Amino acid sequence: MSVEVLDSATIVNFVEDEEAFTVSIRDRFAHLDTDQDGLLSFAEMMKELQSLRVFETHFGIDVKRDPEELARVYGSLFEQFDHDSNGRVDLEEFKEETKLMMLAMANGLGFLPVQMVLEEDSLLKKAVERESASASA
Secondary structure: OEEEEEOHHHHHHHHHOHHHHHHHHHHHHHHHOOOOOOEEOHHHHHHHHHHHOOOOEEOOEEOOOOHHHHHHHHHHHHHHHOOOOOOOEEHHHHHHHHHHHHHHHHHHHOOOOEEEEEOOOOHHHHHHHHHHHHHHO
16 A cells, blocks of 8 residues: 555546556456456455445444445445446446546546555556656656
């Protein structure tokens, strides 16, 4: 983990850089696709969704949630990715939904820079690294 400074432009520019974004999405998808069948099952996506710990914490403090509630929330998130409702998420579905989520984050951040703790292999970290490389060039 590292503490980084970013704003909405960091994320938007990353998403709009088709090559950088696509490479990052392919890498993330391949990491999640543990059976290497080119599709993400609910179980494979659950690992990613649970790693976000969005619902298990409240302002960074662990909170005990009802398992049934968590299952409904994660199921709903999976359905967001599964555009054709076939029970699997392909690379294009994953890319499109991830793009929408990242743009929503950018919209929420606004134009003022913020400091965030980022996982080393996260897409937000890749956005910051891309911005740093562009500034250095």
